[in-house]
Amino acid sequence: xxxxxxxxxxxxxxxxxxxxxxxxxxxxxxxxxxxxxxxxxxxxxxxxxxxxxxxxxxxxxxxxxxxxxxxxxxxxxxxxxxxxxxxxxxxxxxxxxxxxxxxxxxxxxxxxxxxxxxxxxxxxxxxxxxxxxxxxxxxxxxxxxxxxxxxxxxxxxxxxxxxxxxxxxxxxxxxxxxxxxxxxxxxxxxxxxxxxxxxxxxxxxxxxxxxxxxxxxxxxxxxxxxxxxxxxxxxxxxxxxxxxxxxxxxxxxxxxxxxxxxxxxxxxxxxxxxxxxxxxxxxxxxxxxxxxxxxxxxxxxxxxxxxxxxxxxxxxxxxxxxxxxxxxxxxxxxxxxxxxxxxxxxxxxx
Amino acid sequence: xxxxxxxxxxxxxxxxxxxxxxxxxxxxxxxxxxxxxxxxxxxxxxxxxxxxxxxxxxxxxxxxxxxxxxxxxxxxxxxxxxxxxxxxxxxxxxxxxxxxxxxxxxxxxxxxxxxxxxxxxxxxxxxxxxxxxxxxxxxxxxxxxxxxxxxxxxxxxxxxxxxxxxxxxxxxxxxxxxxxxxxxxxxxxxxxxxxxxxxxxxxxxxxxxxxxxxxxxxxxxxxxxxxxxxxxxxxxxxxxxxxxxxxxxxxxxxxxxxxxxxxxxxxxxxxxxxxxxxxxxxxxxxxxxxxxxxxxxxxxxxxxxxxxxxxxxxxxxxxxxxxxxxxxxxxxxxxxxxxxxxxxxxxxxxxxxxxxxxxxxxxxxxxxxxxxxxxxxxxxxxxxxxxxxxxxxxxxxxxxxxxxxxxxxxxxxxxxxxxxxxxxxxxxxxxxxxxxxxxxxxxxxxxxxxxxxxxxxxxxxxxxxxxxxxxxxxxxxxxxxxxxxxxxxxxxxxxxxxxxxxxxxxxxxxxxxxxxxxxxxxxxxxxxxxxxxxxxxxxxxxxxxxxxxxxxxxxxxxxxxxxxxxxxxxxxxxxxxxxxxxxxxxxxxxxxxxxxxxxxxxxxxxxxxxxxxxxxxxxxxxxxxxxxxxxxxxxxxxxxxxxxxxx
Ligand SMILES: Nc1ncnc2c1ncn2[C@@H]1O[C@H](COP(=O)(O)OP(=O)(O)O)[C@@H](O)[C@H]1O
Ligand SMILES: [Mg+2]
Numbered sequence: 001x002x003x004x005x006x007x008x009x010x011x012x013x014x015x016x017x018x019x020x021x022x023x024x025x026x027x028x029x030x031x032x033x034x035x036x037x038x039x040x041x042x043x044x045x046x047x048x049x050x051x052x053x054x055x056x057x058x059x060x061x062x063x064x065x066x067x068x069x070x071x072x073x074x075x076x077x078x079x080x081x082x083x084x085x086x087x088x089x090x091x092x093x094x095x096x097x098x099x100x101x102x103x104x105x106x107x108x109x110x111x112x113x114x115x116x117x118x119x120x121x122x123x124x125x126x127x128x129x130x131x132x133x134x135x136x137x138x139x140x141x142x143x144x145x146x147x148x149x150x151x152x153x154x155x156x157x158x159x160x161x162x163x164x165x166x167x168x169x170x171x172x173x174x175x176x177x178x179x180x181x182x183x184x185x186x187x188x189x190x191x192x193x194x195x196x197x198x199x200x201x202x203x204x205x206x207x208x209x210x211x212x213x214x215x216x217x218x219x220x221x222x223x224x225x226x227x228x229x230x231x232x233x234x235x236x237x238x239x240x241x242x243x244x245x246x247x248x249x250x251x252x253x254x255x256x257x258x259x260x261x262x263x264x265x266x267x268x269x270x271x272x273x274x275x276x277x278x279x280x281x282x283x284x285x286x287x288x289x290x291x292x293x294x295x296x297x298x299x300x301x302x303x304x305x306x307x308x309x310x311x312x313x314x315x316x317x318x319x320x321x322x323x324x325x326x327x328x329x330x331x332x333x334x335x336x337x338x339x340x341x342x343x344x345x346x347x348x349x350x
Numbered sequence: 351x352x353x354x355x356x357x358x359x360x361x362x363x364x365x366x367x368x369x370x371x372x373x374x375x376x377x378x379x380x381x382x383x384x385x386x387x388x389x390x391x392x393x394x395x396x397x398x399x400x401x402x403x404x405x406x407x408x409x410x411x412x413x414x415x416x417x418x419x420x421x422x423x424x425x426x427x428x429x430x431x432x433x434x435x436x437x438x439x440x441x442x443x444x445x446x447x448x449x450x451x452x453x454x455x456x457x458x459x460x461x462x463x464x465x466x467x468x469x470x471x472x473x474x475x476x477x478x479x480x481x482x483x484x485x486x487x488x489x490x491x492x493x494x495x496x497x498x499x500x501x502x503x504x505x506x507x508x509x510x511x512x513x514x515x516x517x518x519x520x521x522x523x524x525x526x527x528x529x530x531x532x533x534x535x536x537x538x539x540x541x542x543x544x545x546x547x548x549x550x551x552x553x554x555x556x557x558x559x560x561x562x563x564x565x566x567x568x569x570x571x572x573x574x575x576x577x578x579x580x581x582x583x584x585x586x587x588x589x590x591x592x593x594x595x596x597x598x599x600x601x602x603x604x605x606x607x608x609x610x611x612x613x614x615x616x617x618x619x620x621x622x623x624x625x626x627x628x629x630x631x632x633x634x635x636x637x638x639x640x641x642x643x644x645x646x647x648x649x650x651x652x653x654x655x656x657x658x659x660x661x662x663x664x665x666x667x668x669x670x671x672x673x674x675x676x677x678x679x680x681x682x683x684x685x686x687x688x689x690x691x692x693x694x695x696x697x698x699x700x701x702x703x704x705x706x707x708x709x710x711x712x713x714x715x716x717x718x719x720x721x722x723x724x725x726x727x728x729x730x731x732x733x734x735x736x737x738x739x740x741x742x743x744x745x746x747x748x749x750x751x752x753x754x755x756x757x758x759x760x761x762x763x764x765x766x767x768x769x770x771x772x773x774x775x776x777x778x779x780x781x782x783x784x785x786x787x788x789x790x791x792x793x794x795x796x797x798x799x800x801x802x803x804x805x806x807x808x809x810x811x812x813x814x815x816x817x818x819x820x821x822x823x824x825x826x827x828x829x830x831x832x833x834x835x836x837x838x839x840x841x842x843x844x845x846x847x848x849x850x851x852x853x854x855x856x857x858x859x860x861x862x863x864x865x866x867x868x869x870x871x872x873x874x875x876x877x878x879x880x881x882x883x884x885x886x887x888x889x890x891x892x893x894x895x896x897x898x899x900x901x902x903x904x905x906x907x908x909x910x911x912x913x914x915x916x917x918x919x920x921x922x923x924x925x926x927x928x929x930x931x932x933x934x935x936x937x938x939x940x941x942x943x944x945x946x947x948x949x950x951x952x953x954x955x956x957x958x959x960x961x962x963x964x965x966x967x968x969x970x971x972x973x974x975x976x977x978x979x980x981x982x983x984x985x986x987x988x989x990x991x992x993x994x995x996x997x
Contacts, residue, residue, distance in 0.1 A: 082590055109593035121588030125606045135592040137602070179588075186592065 006094060007055035008190055008222045009079060014052045014088035016074050016246075019045030026051075026087035036245050048074040050246035052088075056190070061216055061223045063237030065230065071246040072226045076192050079224065080113050081105060092190075110139050114183035115192040118199055120175045122167040128178050129154065129163040135186040146185075153181045157211070173204035180211075193225045197232070209235055230269065234258070234278055242266055254278050276306040276340050284308070284339045285321045285329030298322040299331070305339045312336060374780050382773050389769050398768045398804035405802060410966035414549055421552070435556040438502065442555055446498035454485055454711045456700025457494070463692035465667070469674030477671065480663035488716035489638060489660045496627055496637030496664070499555065503562035503623045511567040511619060512612075515574020519604075525575060535568045537983040538976055539939040540626050540854065544633050545956060545972040549965060558627065558635030566623040573615030577608025613676035620668050625853035628661055629943065632957055638664075642855060646946060651727045651863040652720030658856040659719075662848075669851040727863050735866070748870035751816075756869050760812035764805060771808075772796060779985045782927070791984035794977040803974045809951035810941060810978060817873040817937045821880045822930065828881075829888025829929070830914065839889065849882040854940050858947050872944020872953075880936035884929045891925020892918050924988065931986040938982055942975050952978070 015026040025031050025045055032051070039047055048071040056062040064072050077083040079090060081097060090097040092112060100108060114135065122131050129150050130137075136146035154163055157177040167175055176196055183191055193212075197205040209232060216223060216236075227233050233240050234254040241251045250262035258278045261267035282301030297311045297319030308331050311319050318332035421427045449457055458481040466474035484493040518525040543561045551557040581604055589603045605612075631639030641657030735745035742750075763771070775795050780788035798807045832839040857875040865871040895918050903917045919926070945953020952971045959968030 077587075080591060082587060106593040106595065109591055111593075115588070115591040117584050117588055117591075119582075119584050121582070121584040123585060123589075123603060123606070125609065134589075134602070138589075138592050138594045138598055182588075182592075192591075 006058070007091075008058050008093060009056040009224070010089075010091040010094075011055070011079075012053050012089045012091075014049055014075070014078060014090065015047065015086045016049040016071070016078055016083060017045050017047045017086045019043065021045070022086050047246050049078065049085075052241075052243075052246075052248050054241055054248065054251055056222060056224055057239075059220045059222055060238040061225055061236050063225045063227060063233045063240045064243060065227055065233040065237075065240055066243030068228055070243040072228070072243055073194050075243070076115075076194050076224060076226050079192065080109050080115070082115075110135070110186060112188055113190045113192055114186050114188035115194065116176070116179045116183050116196045118195040120167070120179045120199075122175060122178055122182075124167050127164050127166060128159060128170070131167065131178050132181045132185050135182055139186070150181070150185050153185045156184065156215075157181045171204075172200050173208060176200065176208060177211075184215075188221075190222045190224060193223065193227075195226050195228065198228065205232075212236060230273065234273065242269065255280060255283060259283055274306075275342060276309060276336075277304060279305045279339050281305060281308045281319075281321050281331050282328070284335050285331045286335055287329040289327050296320060301328055305331075305336055309336050309340075371781055375777060378773070378777055378780065382769075386769050386773075397764065398799035398802075403802040404800050406970055407966045410969050411964075414965040414969075417549060418552070431550055434560075435551055438556040438559045439554075441502045442498050442559065445501045446494060449494045449498055450710075451704075452696075452700045453703035453708065454481070454490055455703035455708065456696060458482060459699035460696040461667075463696050465671045467688060467692050469671050473667070473670055473674060477667050480660075480667045483663055484660040485711040486715065486717050487656045487659060487719060488711075489641070489657055490711035492636075492638045492641050492657060493660050493664070496624075496635075496639065496661075499559060499562070499635055499637060500620075500623055500627050503559045503566065503627060504620055506559070506563045507567040507619050507623060508570055508616060510563060511570020511615065512574050514567070514571035515615070516578070518571065518575035519578025519608075520600075525579075528571070528575075532568045532572050534980065534983075535564075536572075537935045538979045539942050540565055540622075540629050541939070541942045541953065541956065542972050542975045542979065543626070544630065545960065545965070545968050548633050548960065549969065553634040553960075555635065557633050558630035561630050561633065562623050562626040562635075565626040566619045569618035569622060570615040573611045573618065574608065577611025577615075578604050580611070581607040610676060613672065617669065617672040617676060620672055621665065621851060624661070624665055624668060625855070628853045628855045631855075632946075633960065639855060642859065643946070646858060646862060649862060649867065650720070650724065651859065652723035654859045654862070655723050656718075656720050658859045661856050662852055665851045665853060666848060730863065731866075734864075744864045745866055748865040748868060748874075751870045751873070752868065755816050756812060756873065759816050760809055763808040763812050763815075768799060768804065775981060775985060779987075783984065783987055787984040787987055791981045794981040794984070797977045798974050798981075801970050801974055801977075803952065803955070803970055806951045806955060806971070807974050807978055810938075810953065810975075813869055813873050813876075813941045813944070813949065813951065814934065814938050814978075814982065817876040817880070817941060818930075818934050820873070821877045821884055821933045821937060824877070825881050825884030825929065825933065826888055826926070828885045830892065832885060832889040833892035833918075834910075842885070846882040846886055849878075850886075854879055854943055857940060858943065862947050867948035869944070869949050871947055872941055872949030875944060875947075876937040876940035879940045880933045883936055884933045887925055887929040887932060888922075891922035891929070894925070895921045927986070927988040931983065931988070934982045934986050935979070938975075938979055 017023075017025045019040075021043070022045055025039070025043065025047060031039060031043065034042065036047060039045060050071075052075060054062075064075060066072050074083055078085045079092075079097070081100075085098060092108065097105075097108065123134065126134065129147060132154055133141075133146040133150035136149060141149070151163070154160065157180055159174065159177050159181065162170065162174065167178065170178065176199075179196070197208050200208060212223070212225075213236065215221070225233075225236055227236075234257075237254055239251065239253055240257050241248045242257060243249065244265055250257055250266050252260075255278055257266065258270045258273050258275055261270055280301060281299050281303050284305050285301075296317055297315050299308050299311060299319050299321050301321050301323050303321075308319060312331065312333060318330050320330055321328045417427075421432075452460065458478050461481055462474045462478040465477040481493075484490055514528060518528045543564050544557075547557040547561045547564070551560060585607065586599070586603060589599050594602070627635055627637070628639035628642070631637065631643040638657045638661050642654050642661070645651070645654035645657065730744075735743045772792055772795055776788050776792045779791035798804060828842070832842050857879045858871075861871040861875045861878070865874055899917055899921060900913060903913050908916065941949060942953035942956070943949075945951065945955070945957055952975050955971035956968045956975065959965065959971060
């Protein structure tokens with residue numbers, strides 16, 4: 001991934017305050033420093049998103065995670081102004097979203113960013129095919145063309161044979177596939193997901209997560225993914241923004257979040273994660289040359305610690321971490337166990 | 351343990367409520383202690399003081415005379431009301447001609463085919479049978495007249511209702527403005543709408559159609575707004591997220607999502623339009639209602655029944671077919687083809703009838719039920735009216751009810767000092783609602799006094815109170831029984847279904863047959879009309895009581911009677927209060943119509959004012975009916991209902 005790429009979404013100092021005289025809150029330093037409860041008591045306002053900044057890079061899966069009520073849904077809706085932000089800037093491909101007029105905004109929603117919702121948001125009176133084609137219908141695409149395109153997407157999400165059913169005749173997982181297909185049908189630049197799998201049973205949720213991983217691998221589409229489920233975030237996210245009370249408390253790769261929690265809140269959050277499934281040997285290794293050119297049990301630096309454990313256990317010897325034929329360091333029993341136990345020397349959060 | 355924890359939090363609001371109730375009463379007593387001696391000193395009289403009345407007869411008479419004189423010359427009438435009036439007459443006449451041109455076979459086929467498409471074979475057969483029965487009873491032409499009026503009235507009601515509903519559904523401001531108006535219109539008796547339209551349009555079909563529209567459009571508006579507002583927020587958000595424009599959002603999402611409510615609104619509008627189209631015979635609607643009205647005026651029960659049966663059949667068929675359409679919402683295929691076949695079949699039948707020269711219902715195929723019915727009624731009069739051993743006769747019952755219940759209540763009410771009536775109204779309304787409802791109720795009652803119809807209004811009120819008491823005793827008992835026994839409920843349900851669909855007017859027919867004319871039959875008709883709703887609400891309320899609460903009571907060894915008294919009834923309190931409110935509103939609606947069968951009081955004043963061209967008396971009585979309706983609704987309107995509606 002090229003970090004120099006222009007970000008798809010660039011969010012800077014974003015605020016969303018609900019309540020009377022919401023506009024005055026972000027501008028008043030006396031109010032912005034208050035805790036949420038105090039702010040509500042003082043002004044009757046709820047600050048759902050507080051001074052949030054981040055970039056979403058092209059092609060990445062950007063996960064926003066946090067407990068319920070932390071402002072995730074509000075944040076993702078601000079991106080396409082389904083909820084009007086109170087302050088701050090949002091840019092998509094460098095274009096100021098908050099300055100867009102109605103038709104420009106419509107164009108953004110029609111072609112550039114499509115959303116998948118927690119409770120699916122399907123139209124109950126339409127068939128699966130017509131639901132999937134709905135976005136195209138809104139755009140004014142002719143009937144036969146939109147049906148043909150919808151048909152392709154329906155196949156892509158594995159719903160063949162169900163085109164003529166109504167949403168009420170589908171299971172939860174199938175409904176969300178329709179929701180996903182409806183968003184994909186308009187071929188958007190970015191997909192926005194708001195807790196899309198929270199309403200599904202665990203097994204089906206796993207299927208759907210794999211579906212998203214597959215889609216992302218095949219198409220490389222940029223995704224902003226909201227979830228309250230840490231394992232989902234770690235599984236899908238290239239980078240994760242962890243929210244609490246409307247603020248982003250840490251932003252980083254899954255490994256950074258798990259390996260170097262920014263504060264006690266994040267530490268508590270990631271306490272029960274199987275760290276060997278997230279941490280890579282690149283972080284776990286003892287840096288330095290392993291000597292020699294044989295590189296026993298050579299591992300790539302982005303290999304998971306869990307895999308390294310297998311290699312080291314099998315050979316009974318430390319393994320080298322090798323990148324492009326160059327030795328970066330060594331992992332041994334002690335290092336690997338340190339990762340599993342969570343006692344390895346911490347790096348400071350990025 | 352469970353009940354202890356369950357009752358502990360409930361004890362608190364209960365105590366608080368009593369406390370607040372005591373506070374309200376105390377405050378009211380204080381106000382009364384100051385005002386009553388003052389009022390009594392100035393206008394010491396039992397009835398409403400004459401000094402406080404305003405005689406509207408003169409201005410109203412001159413206004414109505416002015417309208418009659420200027421109807422043909424004033425531009426407002428010539429170019430506005432005149433056009434409306436003409437348009438209504440022409441459209442009703444056009445529909446009527448089309449129905450006649452289609453012939454009885456064509457109309458029957460069309461009705462059956464529509465029912466078949468919408469609701470299946472059974473209702474199609476039922477519809478055909480209903481139409482044929484109308485013909486057999488010799489009421490074909492009258493049925494078509496009523497149907498023509500209904501078609502026009504329903505179309506206009508639906509358009510008006512949908513437009514208002516869209517406005518209220520899409521704009522919060524309009525919703526806040528419209529909602530109280532629609533709520534209030536909902537509780538006013540149908541009768542009250544007749545006179546104002548007569549003032550403007552005179553007696554006849556235009557007035558009847560417009561009264562029907564005013565009465566039948568509100569449910570459409572309410573349900574349209576409700577459906578639009580009830581749409582799933584996330585679906586609408588999804589529609590927005592795809593970049594829909596406002597019209598796209600409305601047409602592809604909001605309206606289709608509200609489909610169920612829209613069809614329910616259509617159903618209610620049709621039923622209310624039928625009810626009103628029949629009552630509007632009093633102002634010249636013609637058709638079936640007119641036959642009933644004329645027959646009742648001469649106490650010809652047989653003829654009334656011959657016209658009443660088609661009304662009931664029409665009501666049941668219309669209700670079932672439109673109801674079935676609502677239930678199927680969203681399921682049926684969009685294909686037009688079956689509709690085309692159905693239309694073609696109907697046209698074919700109509701043409702066949704035309705070619706066969708059998709457009710009009712053949713006279714030889716009619717069956718006169720009036721005579722046998724009247725013979726039966728005569729027999730009843732002779733044998734059942736009085737002197738039946740042990741139980742006494744029906745007329746005896748009516749007489750006793752009048753002597754022992756209606757008369758004492760009336761003289762009691764009329765004997766009360768006027769200010770004490772206002773105080774009671776204030777106390778009741780405030781205890782059950784807010785100070786606003788109390789104020790509305792008191793003002794409405796005072797307005798009755800000011801209008802100078804205090805005595806007849808109290809007469810009507812006494813009939814309402816007596817009928818409501820009977821309705822509630824019977825309704826609660828039946829409702830409790832239905833809630834306790836599934837079998838009884840299954841038996842009861844179809845009966846309630848039919849009774850709830852019948853127009854108010856037809857209830858007068860059987861009571862006249864049984865009890866003759868007078869105030870008691872009017873009250874009896876009101877009881878029969880209001881009973882189904884009270885039974886239904888009571889049974890539903892009791893059945894919806896939290897099963898966990900019941901189970902914990904049972905586990906503590908409560909007897910069924912204890913369960914009912916200590917758990918079910920207290921928990922079903924909101925439903926029971928709603929039942930009282932509905933009972934009062936429905937009873938009033940029929941008690942005023944009872945003026946046609948000797949109920950006297952306000953109902954009589956408004957109709958016969960009308961019949962004698964004395965519009966002023968009628969209008970004053972109509973206004974008093976409105977005030978009475980408003981007062982009774984506010985006095986029985988629990989605060990919870992308001993709160994829930996507002997949410
Ligand atoms: N329309 C609204 N009006 C007032 N407060 C709101 C509104 N929507 C959300 N909130 C508040 O904003 C906070 C964040 O909500 P939300 O973004 O839905 O959180 P999440 O999606 O993380 O559960 C919550 O405290 C919620 O109560
Ligand atoms: Mg959320």
